[in-house]
Amino acid sequence: MSRPVRSTSPAAAEARATLSADDAAAFDRLTAGVLAAPSAALGAVLRACLPGMSGVRWLRTAGLPPAARAGALTTEQWLSLYRCWSAETAGARSARARGGAPQRAGRPSAHGHAPGALAAPRWQ
Numbered sequence: 001m002s003r004p005v006r007s008t009s010p011a012a013a014e015a016r017a018t019l020s021a022d023d024a025a026a027f028d029r030l031t032a033g034v035l036a037a038p039s040a041a042l043g044a045v046l047r048a049c050l051p052g053m054s055g056v057r058w059l060r061t062a063g064l065p066p067a068a069r070a071g072a073l074t075t076e077q078w079l080s081l082y083r084c085w086s087a088e089t090a091g092a093r094s095a096r097a098r099g100g101a102p103q104r105a106g107r108p109s110a111h112g113h114a115p116g117a118l119a120a121p122r123w124q
Contacts (some may be wrong), residue, residue, distance in 0.1 A: 008035065009071050015078035021083075031078075034070050041067045050088050053091050058084045 008016070008031050016027050033049045034042075043066025046055025059066055062077050073081070 010072065011073055011075045012077040012078050015082065018075075018079065019082075026086060027082050030082055034081075038070060040069075042070060042073075043067065045070065050085060054084060054088050099116075 012031050012035075014026050016031075019027055030049065035047055037045060042059060042064065043056065044115070046058065049055065050058070056066070058081060062080060064072070064077070
């Protein structure tokens with residue numbers, strides 16, 4: 001089953017036209033995430049697309065309020081958002097390649113303490 005293709009804004013289309021073919025494919029992934037909920041505020045949308053506080057920092061540097069909509073972005077803002085997004089995702093990919101944060105597998109602690117901790121001995 002295929003999904004309907006969302007139309008991009010004219011500013012996003014202009015920004016995409018300035019990118020290389022590889023970057024254009026990545027830009028399409030970004031715009032799909034941002035434009036998935038066109039009526040949602042950019043603050044909330046960027047929280048889902050960018051890790052940590054990156055979206056909030058980008059909104060502040062772009063001079064946009066968190067309640068702004070994706071349709072209000074200019075071509076320059078789309079390109080700036082793409083640069084921020086690609087830098088953040090590249091950083092996340094390299095962290096995963098280095099091993100990243102350790103992942104704990106298996107059951108949580110069966111004795112009610114933090115992983116690796118033991119209960120204090122009871123002296124009678």
